Amino acid sequence: MKRVVVTGAQGGTGGSLVRVLHDHGWDVTGVDLAMPGPTDAGYKRADVLDGAALNDLFAGAYGVVHFGSVPTDNFTSWTECFCNVMQGGFNVLQACANVGVGRIVLASSMEVYGDLKRQPLLPITEGSPRVPGSIYGSAKRMLEDLAADYTRWHGMAIAGLRLGRIIYENSWSWRLRPHTESRASCMDCLWNYVDARDVARACHLWLASELEGSRVYNLAADDVCVDAPVAELLAEFYPDMPLEEKLAEFETPFQSKAIQRDLGWHAQIGWRDIRAEAEGR
Numbered sequence: 001m002k003r004v005v006v007t008g009a010q011g012g013t014g015g016s017l018v019r020v021l022h023d024h025g026w027d028v029t030g031v032d033l034a035m036p037g038p039t040d041a042g043y044k045r046a047d048v049l050d051g052a053a054l055n056d057l058f059a060g061a062y063g064v065v066h067f068g069s070v071p072t073d074n075f076t077s078w079t080e081c082f083c084n085v086m087q088g089g090f091n092v093l094q095a096c097a098n099v100g101v102g103r104i105v106l107a108s109s110m111e112v113y114g115d116l117k118r119q120p121l122l123p124i125t126e127g128s129p130r131v132p133g134s135i136y137g138s139a140k141r142m143l144e145d146l147a148a149d150y151t152r153w154h155g156m157a158i159a160g161l162r163l164g165r166i167i168y169e170n171s172w173s174w175r176l177r178p179h180t181e182s183r184a185s186c187m188d189c190l191w192n193y194v195d196a197r198d199v200a201r202a203c204h205l206w207l208a209s210e211l212e213g214s215r216v217y218n219l220a221a222d223d224v225c226v227d228a229p230v231a232e233l234l235a236e237f238y239p240d241m242p243l244e245e246k247l248a249e250f251e252t253p254f255q256s257k258a259i260q261r262d263l264g265w266h267a268q269i270g271w272r273d274i275r276a277e278a279e280g281r
Contacts, residue, residue: 002062003028003060004027005030005061005064006064006065007065008032008067008068009032010043011032012166013166013168013199013200016168016196016199016200017196017199020200020203021204021207029044031045031048032045032046032068048068049083049091054091054095060099062207063103064092064103064105065203065207066088066092066105068088069084069089070136072136085143086142086143096156102157103156103207104157105159106144106158108144108161110162111140113130113137115133118131120242121241121243122190122243123245125258126216126217143160157211157213159206159217161203162216163219164193165186165192167195169196169197172275173278176271183233183236183237190252192220192224192225192254193220194267195267197268198219198268202259205259205264209262209263211263215258215262217259218255218256221252221267222251222252222266223251223252230248230249
């Protein structure tokens with residue numbers, strides 16, 4: 001059984017990462033700032049801003065999944081956000097290089113694309129321009145570039161996942177339901193979403209693959225999170241945006257075709273499934 005380390009293990013996505021990776025046969029060590037509870041076997045308390053601690057924790061690991069950073073700059077200063085994303089990301093990459101970890105997954109963000117209304121056309125793909133509109137998106141863009149350098153310098157295999165609205169377990173009522181009931185509330189991210197368990201499956205597929213190099217992948221469910229045809233949504237909220245290709249009736253304009261092609265990943269949990277789970281159906 002190969003060991004992987006998950007940073008941010010007690011964050012919103014972290015619990016799903018730990019459980020799903022364990023279910024796929026990985027020996028998982030979870031890392032976060034919170035103190036471990038009495039049942040948290042395999043969990044270590046550490047700060048990703050402490051590079052020396054990461055050297056110790058990563059030693060002997062096959063892979064690292066790095067989700068241990070702030071998810072936005074909305075509740076921190078730009079200085080704190082930048083240091084957290086970039087210093088923490090650098091420490092993770094350098095510690096992996098120091099101890100010989102070869103496969104890494106980094107949490108990037110759709111914020112690297114900036115204001116989607118300023119994109120030249122839809123759908124959004126990995127080739128869309130990176131024009132971040134905030135320090136969070138800018139730091140994630142820089143982390144993607146740094147990952148490409150570490151791949152070139154050290155031969156690592158690194159995947160950066162460009163994530164939008166991640167739906168954590170047991171978060172339907174506050175994190176997704178309001179957006180399924182309002183066309184306007186999620187228009188800024190093109191009505192995209194992805195269940196945290198599907199994020200974890202993407203991490204597993206990358207760790208288990210033999211793909212090389214540094215790659216970035218959009219990660220979202222195939223459909224929009226409202227019960228409305230995407231043509232209607234785009235006509236209402238993006239009326240002047242050119243569309244490069246025709247989309248299926250409910251197909252998301254934030255596409256994940258690259259990871260579908262490379263790793264065979266497809267979201268297995270749709271928003272109606274999440275609703276049914278929450279309502280006990």
